[in-house]
Amino acid sequence: MTFQPPVPPGTSSPVPALSLLGLAKRFGDKIAVDGISLDVPAGSFYGVVGPNGAGKTTTLSMATGLLRPDFGTALVHGVDVWQHPLEAKKLMGILPDGVRLFDRLSGEQLVTYAGLLRGMDREMVASRVAELLAALDLGSDAGTLVVDYSAGMTKKIALASALIHAPRLLVLDEPFESVDPISAANIRDILDRYVASGGTVIVSSHVMDLVQRMCDHVAVVAGGRVLAAGTVEEVRAGASLEDRFVQLVGGRNHTEGLEWLRTF
Amino acid sequence: MVAHLLRLKLTLLRNSVRRSPWQLVGLGIGTLYALGIVGVCVAGLFVLRGQEVELAQTVVVLGGATALLGWAIIPVAVSAADMTLDPARFTTFAVPMPQLLAGLALGGLIGIPGLATSLVALATVGTWSRSLPAAAGALVGAVLGVLSCVVLSKVVTTATAGLASSRRFKDISAVAFLIPLVLTGPIVAGIARGIAGSGDFLVGLARMLSWTPAGAAFALGGELAAGNYAAAAVKFLIAVATLAGLALAWKVLLQRALVTPPYAGTSKRRTGGAGLFRLLPATPAAAVAARSLYYWLRDPRYAGALVVVPLLPVLFLFQGSQSGFYGPFQFVGPLTAFLLAWSISTDVSYDSTAFALHVATGVRGADDRLGRALACMSFALPVVLIFSVGPFFFTGDWDKLPAVLGLSLGVLFTGLGLASVISARYTVSVPLPGDSPFKKPPGNVAQTLAVQFGGMAVLMVLVAPEVALVAAQFITGSPVPGWVTLVLGPVLGLALFAAGVRAGGAWLDRRGPELLAQLAVNR
Numbered sequence: 001m002t003f004q005p006p007v008p009p010g011t012s013s014p015v016p017a018l019s020l021l022g023l024a025k026r027f028g029d030k031i032a033v034d035g036i037s038l039d040v041p042a043g044s045f046y047g048v049v050g051p052n053g054a055g056k057t058t059t060l061s062m063a064t065g066l067l068r069p070d071f072g073t074a075l076v077h078g079v080d081v082w083q084h085p086l087e088a089k090k091l092m093g094i095l096p097d098g099v100r101l102f103d104r105l106s107g108e109q110l111v112t113y114a115g116l117l118r119g120m121d122r123e124m125v126a127s128r129v130a131e132l133l134a135a136l137d138l139g140s141d142a143g144t145l146v147v148d149y150s151a152g153m154t155k156k157i158a159l160a161s162a163l164i165h166a167p168r169l170l171v172l173d174e175p176f177e178s179v180d181p182i183s184a185a186n187i188r189d190i191l192d193r194y195v196a197s198g199g200t201v202i203v204s205s206h207v208m209d210l211v212q213r214m215c216d217h218v219a220v221v222a223g224g225r226v227l228a229a230g231t232v233e234e235v236r237a238g239a240s241l242e243d244r245f246v247q248l249v250g251g252r253n254h255t256e257g258l259e260w261l262r263t264f
Numbered sequence: 265m266v267a268h269l270l271r272l273k274l275t276l277l278r279n280s281v282r283r284s285p286w287q288l289v290g291l292g293i294g295t296l297y298a299l300g301i302v303g304v305c306v307a308g309l310f311v312l313r314g315q316e317v318e319l320a321q322t323v324v325v326l327g328g329a330t331a332l333l334g335w336a337i338i339p340v341a342v343s344a345a346d347m348t349l350d351p352a353r354f355t356t357f358a359v360p361m362p363q364l365l366a367g368l369a370l371g372g373l374i375g376i377p378g379l380a381t382s383l384v385a386l387a388t389v390g391t392w393s394r395s396l397p398a399a400a401g402a403l404v405g406a407v408l409g410v411l412s413c414v415v416l417s418k419v420v421t422t423a424t425a426g427l428a429s430s431r432r433f434k435d436i437s438a439v440a441f442l443i444p445l446v447l448t449g450p451i452v453a454g455i456a457r458g459i460a461g462s463g464d465f466l467v468g469l470a471r472m473l474s475w476t477p478a479g480a481a482f483a484l485g486g487e488l489a490a491g492n493y494a495a496a497a498v499k500f501l502i503a504v505a506t507l508a509g510l511a512l513a514w515k516v517l518l519q520r521a522l523v524t525p526p527y528a529g530t531s532k533r534r535t536g537g538a539g540l541f542r543l544l545p546a547t548p549a550a551a552v553a554a555r556s557l558y559y560w561l562r563d564p565r566y567a568g569a570l571v572v573v574p575l576l577p578v579l580f581l582f583q584g585s586q587s588g589f590y591g592p593f594q595f596v597g598p599l600t601a602f603l604l605a606w607s608i609s610t611d612v613s614y615d616s617t618a619f620a621l622h623v624a625t626g627v628r629g630a631d632d633r634l635g636r637a638l639a640c641m642s643f644a645l646p647v648v649l650i651f652s653v654g655p656f657f658f659t660g661d662w663d664k665l666p667a668v669l670g671l672s673l674g675v676l677f678t679g680l681g682l683a684s685v686i687s688a689r690y691t692v693s694v695p696l697p698g699d700s701p702f703k704k705p706p707g708n709v710a711q712t713l714a715v716q717f718g719g720m721a722v723l724m725v726l727v728a729p730e731v732a733l734v735a736a737q738f739i740t741g742s743p744v745p746g747w748v749t750l751v752l753g754p755v756l757g758l759a760l761f762a763a764g765v766r767a768g769g770a771w772l773d774r775r776g777p778e779l780l781a782q783l784a785v786n787r
Contacts, residue, residue: 064624065623065624065626065777066620066623066624066777066780067777067780067781068777068778068781085626086626086628089624089625089626090626092624094624096620096624098617099617099618099620099784100616100617100618100620100697101618101621102555102559102615102618102621103618103697103698104558104559104562104563104697105555105558106539108537108538109538109539109541109555109558112538112541112551113541113551113554113555113621114621114625116541116546116547116548116550116551117548117551117552117621117622117625117627118548118625118626118627119547119548120546121546122542122546125546126538126542129538143537145562147698161621
């Protein structure tokens with residue numbers, strides 16, 4: 001099965017919100033990311049989907065300045081993340097997956113800390129923290145230490161820390177993991193309004209339905225490469241995103257067997 | 265099934281070693297340490313073979329009772345219970361209860377503490393190899409005693425599992441445990457004096473304990489050696505009943521625990537508002553300082569250091585009152601300065617991957633360094649000043665105050681500067697956030713030692729001028745070098761502090777992502 005390379009750079013908008021060119025990373029013998037190139041148009045809601053171990057988190061870490069790539073460049077609104085990290089990081093809000101938080105702070109303190117680290121002034125931080133906590137249903141737990149939060153609440157407080165400085169690009173790694181349906185709907189509302197007003201969101205996820213409903217663009221990543229990228233309509237080509245994903249990635253086994261499982 | 269559980273435990277142990285060769289090094293160091301202790305105990309027990317029965321019996325019974333106490337208390341106190349075979353993980357497998365209990369109990373023997381206890385207990389057979397019945401009795405007693413230790417430890421950890429899984433209890437017990445640990449010297453000295461005063465106290469205590477569950481098992485060999493067959497029979501029954509009772513208690517507790525998982529504790533409102541973040545100026549450096557201060561108070565890995573510091577003068581004062589010589593007591597100030605300043609050399613390692621927030625927000629390296637150092641200095645400076653001046657009220661040797669004060673401030677500022685550089689570049693293996701400060705940290709032990717000792721050597725070089733001047737005053741008796749130190753210490757120290765913050769900050773700006781990658785290895 002052959003596929004055309006992803007959307008050629010610079011089609012939709014003069015300066016993409018995020019432009020990855022030949023990003024690659026190797027951990028020991030394992031090549032985690034094998035030359036990923038991707039353009040995320042400004043104002044898009046972009047989904048990155050892929051099986052476990054596809055290199056999604058590694059790619060997003062390299063795109064956001066958390067992990068230095070072995071090869072390749074990442075540009076955020078035209079600013080090179082690895083040449084001018086401070087300028088690029090001002091434009092980005094990041095929700096990394098699988099990192100700890102400063103969890104001996106209360107929720108309110110953690111978000112305040114994230115704002116102050118970015119050099120924002122006190123009054124602006126205070127008012128935004130209050131609004132964010134209310135919007136994410138964390139108002140009543142603002143004074144609880146993050147270490148005592150549930151997994152979903154922890155995800156939400158990390159999201160609040162990523163939003164506090166009103167970035168132009170949001171990079172969210174697995175933002176809906178363990179988040180309850182009500183909060184997930186609230187988060188989606190927030191993100192939809194953010195995109196409608198010109199912001200750009202990149203989310204990685206396993207949940208195809210969610211990505212199909214929520215995103216307007218999608219990239220399918222597996223084995224450290226981009227298998228397909230473009231608008232959701234282009235990528236799914238008439239089928240559901242889930243079927244298309246399985247078709248692209250492969251790995252479904254249709255073997256018979258497990259007969260005994262039906263014998264009780 | 266029992267063999268299956270034991271094999272599982274061995275496989276888990278092997279795989280943990282296979283994860284990284286340094287794990288093996290850590291295990292090796294632990295084994296050597298345990299071998300040293302076991303060797304001394306075993307040798308001692310064999311020497312006791314030639315001693316009179318009463319002495320040998322006293323030592324063996326008291327030793328056995330202490331082991332039992334240790335197995336009961338230590339896992340809970342340091343929240344370091346060996347949970348590789350957590351019974352909760354077997355709930356879905358429908359393992360029959362008796363076999364599960366036997367497997368878990370024998371599995372508890374696999375590991376350094378279990379093997380060490382077993383070896384020492386078996387050495388009592390050597391002590392009592394005076395006659396066949398005595399040796400056989402000692403063997404039975406050792407088996408019963410060691411099993412009682414393991415099962416008692418399981419009973420206690422199962423019973424307190426709910427308590428121990430609450431974060432508040434973990435935090436407090438880990439810190440509280442430090443106090444007796446630091447004061448071991450004075451406590452042991454006090455007990456020793458008490459015992460020496462009351463003569464046959466230990467013999468009487470051992471005799472009494474040997475009739476209780478705490479000492480019955482280990483008393484078997486001695487009673488048989490002395491020919492007290494009736495007493496031995498009663499004590500055998502006591503020991504068997506003890507083990508059976510403990511096993512029953514464990515079974516009941518386990519049955520209850522398996523269907524009622526521990527409640528993870530209530531989350532209460534702790535703080536109102538932004539707290540220190542509101543009090544300190546709204547700059548990145550001040551925010552880092554506020555965050556660090558909260559960690560000094562709320563994280564037991566930091567708070568442990570704060571508990572030890574007030575005990576230092578107590579230790580030195582005790583030592584001085586024992587010997588009548590207060591020389592070392594005068595230097596409690598510089599020592600405290602060193603300990604507190606050095607404690608931030610592992611700051612970024614303590615952050616673990618939470619450090620990602622600093623990388624993601626692009627905070628300037630110098631702000632990060634300055635905030636952490638100022639947080640430490642905010643309480644270290646007054647403490648060091650008090651500890652530097654305080655001892656002279658006891659010694660009255662006020663001539664030396666300027667020298668000691670200068671040295672203290674020099675060490676504090678220089679140490680903070682150096683620690684700022686070191687923690688910006690090197691990670692060391694420390695307990696992970698939320699773990700007990702006593703838990704064996706994952707990761708590279710060799711690098712930790714190299715960084716720590718290398719750093720201390722550099723610090724010695726950097727404070728050499730102050731040290732030389734203080735030495736000059738103590739040797740010549742002239743007050744001039746002391747006054748020079750009082751000026752030189754803070755001036756040189758602050759210069760090195762500024763240089764350290766700047767150099768560490770530059771390093772962090774350049775290598776932040778690499779540092780984060782090093783931290784991610786040990787998460």
